[in-house]
Amino acid sequence: MALTQSREITAASRLDNVRYAIRDLASVADEVIAQGHKVLPLNVGDPLNFDFQTPPHIIEAVYKAMRDGRNGYAPSPGVPEALEAIRGEAARKGIRTVRDVFVTSGASEAVDVCLAALVNPGEDLLTPSPDYPLYSAVLCKLGIRLNTYDLNEDDQWQPELADITRKLTPRTRGIVLINPNNPTGSLCTRQMLEQIAELARRHNLIVFSDEIYDKLILDFDSQKNETPHLAFAAVAPDVPCVTFGGMSKNYLVPGWRIGWGIVSGDAAAVKAYSEGVHRLLRARLCANHPEQYGIKPALEGPQDHLLEVRRKLRSRRDLTQKWCESTARVSCVAPRGAFYAYPKIDIPESDEIFVKELIRQKHVMVVHGSGFGQKPGTQHFRIVFLPDEATLAKAYAAIAEFLRERYGN
Numbered sequence: 001m002a003l004t005q006s007r008e009i010t011a012a013s014r015l016d017n018v019r020y021a022i023r024d025l026a027s028v029a030d031e032v033i034a035q036g037h038k039v040l041p042l043n044v045g046d047p048l049n050f051d052f053q054t055p056p057h058i059i060e061a062v063y064k065a066m067r068d069g070r071n072g073y074a075p076s077p078g079v080p081e082a083l084e085a086i087r088g089e090a091a092r093k094g095i096r097t098v099r100d101v102f103v104t105s106g107a108s109e110a111v112d113v114c115l116a117a118l119v120n121p122g123e124d125l126l127t128p129s130p131d132y133p134l135y136s137a138v139l140c141k142l143g144i145r146l147n148t149y150d151l152n153e154d155d156q157w158q159p160e161l162a163d164i165t166r167k168l169t170p171r172t173r174g175i176v177l178i179n180p181n182n183p184t185g186s187l188c189t190r191q192m193l194e195q196i197a198e199l200a201r202r203h204n205l206i207v208f209s210d211e212i213y214d215k216l217i218l219d220f221d222s223q224k225n226e227t228p229h230l231a232f233a234a235v236a237p238d239v240p241c242v243t244f245g246g247m248s249k250n251y252l253v254p255g256w257r258i259g260w261g262i263v264s265g266d267a268a269a270v271k272a273y274s275e276g277v278h279r280l281l282r283a284r285l286c287a288n289h290p291e292q293y294g295i296k297p298a299l300e301g302p303q304d305h306l307l308e309v310r311r312k313l314r315s316r317r318d319l320t321q322k323w324c325e326s327t328a329r330v331s332c333v334a335p336r337g338a339f340y341a342y343p344k345i346d347i348p349e350s351d352e353i354f355v356k357e358l359i360r361q362k363h364v365m366v367v368h369g370s371g372f373g374q375k376p377g378t379q380h381f382r383i384v385f386l387p388d389e390a391t392l393a394k395a396y397a398a399i400a401e402f403l404r405e406r407y408g409n
């Protein structure tokens with residue numbers, strides 16, 4: 001007689017703290033959708049949910065690669081023409097000490113691989129709070145204790161150096177910077193990058209600089225056609241660094257899952273680590289193959305779509321900021337890059353309850369600040385301001401009404 005297993009297969013306990021608030025709210029939204037309502041998703045940073053289109057020449061290049069039979073496994077680090085294009089991009093970013101580049105399944109995989117290749121049990125990595133939750137999820141998965149440093153809301157969300165210094169331990173291996181930042185939309189100043197570089201030099205740290213939004217700087221001067229984004233690795237060419245980048249946001253193809261890492265710094269200092277990264281890259285075979293043929297045309301071809309994307313985002317950011325400034329209980333440091341705003345709210349209950357009730361009552365979906373981390377006693381929510389102005393205005397009117405009805409003025 002066939003045996004049936006009757007005991008529950010439990011998930012590993014190290015996953016207990018793995019949360020991804022951005023998608024975890026989906027069950028509340030499902031309730032509302034089941035009642036026949038439409039939910040306005042201001043929670044997921046996917047431009048293709050709104051009026052943004054992938055540049056056609058990139059699609060053509062990938063289509064051609066598929067037709068040309070590039071459908072087998074690719075080399076583990078990536079296809080040569082893509083690697084060469086990423087090196088070119090690194091040079092344009094002012095990174096002069098490139099030691100290695102590799103292609104991954106989204107910047108997400110680069111984060112996963114690079115963190116796994118670095119930290120041993122008992123060691124730690126400084127991550128920002130608030131942060132993009134992938135970093136804490138990967139560290140939880142690796143069984144690494146979280147060690148977060150504050151971003152200072154009173155200083156345009158710059159990293160709080162005193163807090164970083166306080167949190168450094170003899171077992172700290174590196175610092176994560178997210179610049180432009182998700183969820184705050186802030187940009188690190190040159191002085192801040194220099195100060196972090198100095199700390200890294202003094203304490204023998206590697207810096208992971210997540211620059212996936214580096215072409216979405218909203219105060220961009222289109223007349224001069226120049227970007228004010230400063231790559232950490234350009235400011236600190238000697239410091240061991242992996243710069244994370246990718247196609248998802250700048251080139252409007254999040255579903256292709258194409259990202260990369262650029263290793264820079266003193267050659268001798270990064271050699272062994274870089275070899276460790278490659279061991280992991282080989283173990284997972286390769287990143288998506290045909291999509292890698294979109295990298296060169298994206299990075300080297302026409303960049304016209306970026307002017308349009310930034311124009312739309314600037315106008316939507318301005319509308320968002322105006323709303324924050326004119327709404328009781330809401331205040332916000334103006335975002336300067338990416339497509340997120342992270343307003344503070346003055347309410348007598350948790351921001352998680354606020355967000356869940358907002359979905360239930362007004363069918364607008366934002367993400368609670370506690371899903372990203374924030375200073376105790378403060379409450380925030382993250383807005384994705386990708387929708388067009390009319391949709392945003394409707395959403396903001398609904399949020400303002402909700403605030404009034406639930407908390408008074």
Ligand SMILES: Cc1ncc(COP(=O)(O)O)c(C=O)c1O
Nearest residue numbers: 106107108132182212246248259
């Ligand atoms: C700061 C940051 N890093 C990395 C990612 C993941 O990017 P990818 O789609 O390339 O995996 C995101 C996605 O939202 C992000 O906001």
